[in-house]
Amino acid sequence: MSKRDPFLAPQVESRRGGPAKQPLSRGAIVSEGLRQLRTGGESLSLRKVAAALETGPASLYAYVEDLDELRALVLDHALKDVALGGTAGAWRERVNAVLESYVSVLSASPALARLAFGTIAVGPNALRIVEKLLALLTEAGADPDSSAWGVDLLVLYVTAIAAEHTGGGHPGVEGPVAQALDRATEQDYPHVFAARARLLSGTGVQRFGWALDVLVGGILNARPPNPQALTPRAPAPTRRRRS
C-alpha cells in the first residue's frame, strides 16, 4: 500500500471570526506555503511555514506526511486559480486561453513554477483542468486516444515552459543562451551559426502561441496510438488519420 490519499481529507478549519492567530490546520499550512511562494519565497520550506505559523517544524508532521505531500497540496491549491473560461468562442481560442491561464498562474512565482515541475499535479484542481482540456480536444475532433495522450503532452509543455521561463529565461540578446551562441563558430556549428538570430527571436508570448499551434495541430494530425493494442476496453474503430 502507498501513502494515504492526501487529497481526501477536507479542510476542516474554517472558523471565520475566530481569533487572529488561526489554529494549526492542514488548510492553514497549505495557504501559508502558497502565500510565501507568491510573495517572493525562494522555495517551499517546512521550517519557514512553521515559523510563520509560530510553531516548530516538527508540528507540521501532524497534518502533512512530508515535504513532498505539502508540495502537491500547495500546487493544487495554486491551480484553483487557473481560469477554464466559458463555452463561448472557437475551441482553439479556448484551448489557448486555458493554457495561457495555466502558465500564467505558474509563472506568477518562480518558486511555484519550479515546484510545479518536480511535482505531478494530481489534485482536484489539476483534474478540473484535464477535464476541460479533454472536452476541448474532443470538441476539436481528436479521437479519444489522441485526446488523452495529447492532454498529457499539453500539460507537460505548459509546466515545462513555466519552469524554464523563470529559470533565467530563454530569450533576450544577452543572457546565457546568447552567450552560448556566441561560442558557436561558423566552421564548428554552421547551422547554429546561421540560425543564431532565429534561435533568440520572438517574445515569450509569440513562442508560446507558436508552440501551441504545433502541439494542437500535431495532436490532431498525428497517427493516433494503436487503438487495439492500447485500449483493450474500448471498441476502437480502426479508422486512422483524420485529415
Added chain:
Amino acid sequence: MSKRDPFLAPQVESRRGGPAKQPLSRGAIVSEGLRQLRTGGESLSLRKVAAALETGPASLYAYVEDLDELRALVLDHALKDVALGGTAGAWRERVNAVLESYVSVLSASPALARLAFGTIAVGPNALRIVEKLLALLTEAGADPDSSAWGVDLLVLYVTAIAAEHTGGGHPGVEGPVAQALDRATEQDYPHVFAARARLLSGTGVQRFGWALDVLVGGILNARPPNPQALTPRAPAPTRRRRS
C-alpha cells in the same frame, strides 16, 4: 556583464600515469560530480564531491563559481554521450534516434534528469546536439524559422520527459496518477472518467514515439513564425533585463 564563460577554460589536467590521487582540477571535479550522479547519488552536492576528492568544500570554489556552474558543467559533460548517429537512413528515423539517445542519457540517472531540467544546456555538447537537430529539420524541409524554434521545443520536450519519467513516473495502473484518476467520479469529471484507461495506456516508449510524431509533424505543418517581424538582422526584438 555576467559571469565569466565557464566553458572557455580547457581541462588542464591530464597526467595519465600520475599519482593515484589526482590533484584538484576543474575536470576532476566535474567528472567526480557526474560519476556520483551516475552511481546513484540523490543530487549533486559540492560537499560530497569535495569529500570524494579528499578536500573541504571551500576548495572547490577555486575551480568553480558556484553550484549552478558545476551543474552546467556536469550536464554538458554528460551530454557528450548523446549519439548523433550517421547520415544513413531517413531523416525522421535519425531525428528519433538522436532524441532517444538524448533522453536515455538523461534518464540513466534520476538525479541527472532532474539536474538537466533546472539547468539550461549551453555547453559545447549541447550545441553539438542543437547543430544536428537543426540540420535534420532543415533536411526534413522545415523553414529556417520553424527549425530554430522547433529544435527548442524538441529539446524542451526531451528534457521534460526525462525528468518526469524519473519523478515516480507516469505510467502504470498503480502509482499516484492512477490513484488520482480513481478520485475522478463520472458526474464531476465525465471526460476524465471516460478516458481513464487511455490516460494510463501505453509504455513510455510508445508514448515517446507518439509525442515525437506530434512534435515533428506539428513543426513541419504549423504556420511558421512571422519571419519579417521576428528576424531583423540586427538587434533585439525584445529588450529584456535579467534581474
Added chain:
DNA sequence: ACCTGAACACCGTTCAAGT
C-alpha cells in the same frame, strides 16, 4: 492522543587565517 524542543545529518557559501 496530540504536540514540540532539541538533536541529527545534511546543505551552499563565506572568510579569517594559514602557507
Added chain:
DNA sequence: ACCTGAACACCGTTCAAGT
C-alpha cells in the same frame, strides 16, 4: 596568490519528553 578549517545560516526529519 592560493588554499582551507571553521563558522554561518540554512535544510528535512526523527524522537524522547512533555501535556
